Amino acid sequence: MGIWQSLSGPPEYRQLAEKTGFTYEQIGVLHNRFKHLSHNEDTLRREHFYAIHDLAWNPIRAQIIEAFFDRRNLIPPEEGSLEEIHLEEFVVVMSHFKPPSLSMTDEERDSVRREKLRFLFNMHDSDNDGTITLAEYRHVVEELLSRSVHISKEMAVSIADAAMLEVAGITMGHMEPDEFYEGITFEHFLKLLNSFEIEAKMNVRFLNMNPSTVCY
């Protein structure tokens, strides 16, 4: 699958490799997939993603796709969203799912952890105001449950409410009755998922993937 040709590959690979930490080989694989998805065009648009057959089953499909067009997930982060993405953006977003390496200092591990959680946070925080409000959280839960038809909306709402209550309980401790919890800030998000070993979980194997697999 073009391992050798990608080693000596186009100069843009080198730049990407420096930016994302992927090997040339991995970038080559992703590039092939990119070309496959975009039908050999230079850019990917949302409809290309919506055309992926397997993704159709995913309850959070819209959010996943949106994450690819979100400028906040780029390196360095920017504001706003894109209409179409090039290979660079595609690979950069994918790099959030890179497994951590074995020889990592604690600080590095911590930064990987922050970066992965930031990605998740951005997926929840749809209006980019730095907090996940109750409405946004409810939306997340609704999406998660959206594949099971007969679940009433109230159920999702009450789950989100309970979750939010828990967040407020964990992060704020005591609150006066007239105080108002605005929403989950990123700091609170870190605290909330403290025991959640995200760096060990949010990973996809990139090396042994087969880009020629037809997903239509």
Next chain:
Amino acid sequence: MSPRRGFRHPGSFGSSLPERGLLLLVLIVLLQGSLLPFGAASSPDVGHRDEADVHAEAEEKHNFTKKPFPVLSFEYKHIQVPFEISLWVLLASLMKLGFHLIPRLPGIVPESCLLILVGLLVGGLIKLAGQKVPPVLDSNLFFFCLLPPIILDAGYFLPIRPFMENLGTILMFAVVGTLWNAFFIGGLLYAVCQIQPNNPSDLHSLELLPCLLFGSIISAVDPVAVLAVFEEIHINELLHILVFGESLLNDAVTVVLYHLFEEYSGVGSVTVIDGVLGVISFFVVALGGVLVGAIYGILAAFTSRFTSHTRVIEPLFVFVYSYMAYLSAEMFHLSGIMALIACGAVMRPYVEANISHKSHTTIKYFLKMWSSVSETLIFIFLGVATVDGQHNWNWTFVTVTVVLCLVARVIGVVGLTYVINKFRIVKLTTKDQFIVAYGGLRGAIAFSLGFLLDKRHFPLRNMFLTAIIIVIFFTVFVQGMTIKPLVDLLAVKKKQEAKRSINEEIHTQFLDHLLTGIEDICGHYGHHHWKDKLNRFNKKYVKKCLIAGERSKEPQLIAFYHKLEMKHAIELVESGGGAKLSSAIPSTVSMQNIQPKKPAPAKPEDRVLPKLSKSREEEIRKILRSNLQKTRQRLRSYNRHTLLADPYEDNFGEFLLKKQKMMALDKKIQDMNNYLTVPAAPPDSPTLCRARLASGRETDFNPTRQQKADTVGPDPQAYSMKPALDSVPTIQVDLASPQSPDSVNILDEFQRSEQAAAAEEGEDDGGLMMKAPTRPHERCNAGEMDAGTREKLSRCLSDPGPHAEDEDEDEPFLP
């Protein structure tokens, strides 16, 4: 060893006086009774004896020799076997009890070590008394009675997620690692036996095959020993599942190797074809075991679908089907352990959705109790068997075995990790490797397998047994005792004690879908992709067949939420009703803190809090109380076969109700105090609304029931507020906002969500008469709810599906 024994002995005996007495009694009886081998449970003997007695009686009748009727007679033989079994169990339990009474001791020495010492002591005492030591660790007893509960416990409560995520690594260690260990130990042992030129002993006569057989027996990591030690060191989930999973899955390898070598050691040679057959046999044994287990697991799940009317025997199905799976697998010489594991793991999610909460608790406690007693007995018996056995001590053999075991384990783990790490996303660090290697404890399974060897084919069986015992003792004592300080010293990550929160559950699910999505975008059919496919298949077909009613359609997140709610309710019950409300509810943060404030309709500042005179209040309360008692009396009907007939038997429904009321009340009070307008979001989930409704219905539509719950509550405010608010028809509160929280009646809520708002609109618009007069009517409506609701209700009361509480509730049972 002897100083420790001396230390422990007085310690445990001196801990308390009654205990000392009991222990002495146990020991005395054990010594005095002419000990019959209770392992070879001699029921024919008993029958025979009975027959003899009958004959004697018949003869007496024939002879017409009339004796005075014996007022008191003594016949120990009659009850000997069951009595001695009970004594052993009692001894084991008391020992377990005793260890935990001694301060500091459990922290230093693992329980398994102490139990072996007790076994040695008891065995020694029996021997001193000149009695024949019963062959306690008889293989039949071990494999048919003692082992299955432990394995079923492990399988039923197997943490599926980490297990499946690390299945590759576990299989690698279990299969390749065990094979490597067996051949390395067996081969080198043979070599050592051969090269000793001036060895006078009979080691020279040892052939290669018995050596390999010995190697395969001694190389398998033992689940019982691993469980006993690892549960005490609270190591992180990954390492625990790696070592424990290995100990479970290596059974297939051990079974095949054992049978293979045992078969051919008589013949003396193994051809290539035999080797190939052995490999095939391995797959048959392993996969066949899993298949048998899965079949029985599905049968059990299917059966549990229909048990809703006979809740009492629900737990029995779980046990019996599992045991049948084990026996069926053993019948074909398949791996019984793998069958049990598969059976437990397959049936659990479905059975848990079907059975009641009480049945689940019963299953959990029974499994924990059985496995704990079995484990204790196994270690004690190991000690007794050591004293009893005819030992053939051979320094060379024993030393070489112990050293080889350690070396093989270390090389195996390091070598395999090197390979595995190439494929793992989360690599195993050096510390991890060390713990995995060091945690490779050997145990009673090896001993029992050694015990099974035929003396005719293996003249050196006793030497084998001695070596096995030494290896077991070495691993359990030296490694088991040092592993805890080593874990601390190396700062290996410990188990997270945190409870699983709803947020984590949401994010686990979110992450699952996210990763599946990313894999799909990458076009990579990986782990997540297949897991997702399997989940969908499970949801679509399997659950429908195996789970009764509504629950089959419940997504995982909602199931989790129900469990969490139920857990909160239970915590509340345990903390003594509503007394410590603030601690039972996550924090002092209340719902209104997170509700977005919508621009509220102008709220009249001069809202009058309704007041009641004290005497009026008292009167109301009296009426309520008498009503309540009447209904409760009616409800108290006892039925032996229907545990769930009335939820008041265990006060659970009551407490659930109380909690709800307390929460609602809490909220109301706060709302009123702060003059805050909270939009009428559902104060709590449909589940609990249903639960409340259910309890409401149990009281024969007695409208006063709910108020009663409030007045019972310890919150002093309940007395002044509640009756005033809800039960007095004459007071009309003028509310500007029709959605003021004061008007949020839970039943209304329920109806609002279940039926459309037709009836309730009228009430709301009409500015809120207080509810009492209309209640009975509403209740009736609610009572007429269709059967579907009823089903939900009863489930709600009976079934939380206890997954969530496992982690934290496990603690009390385990040593």
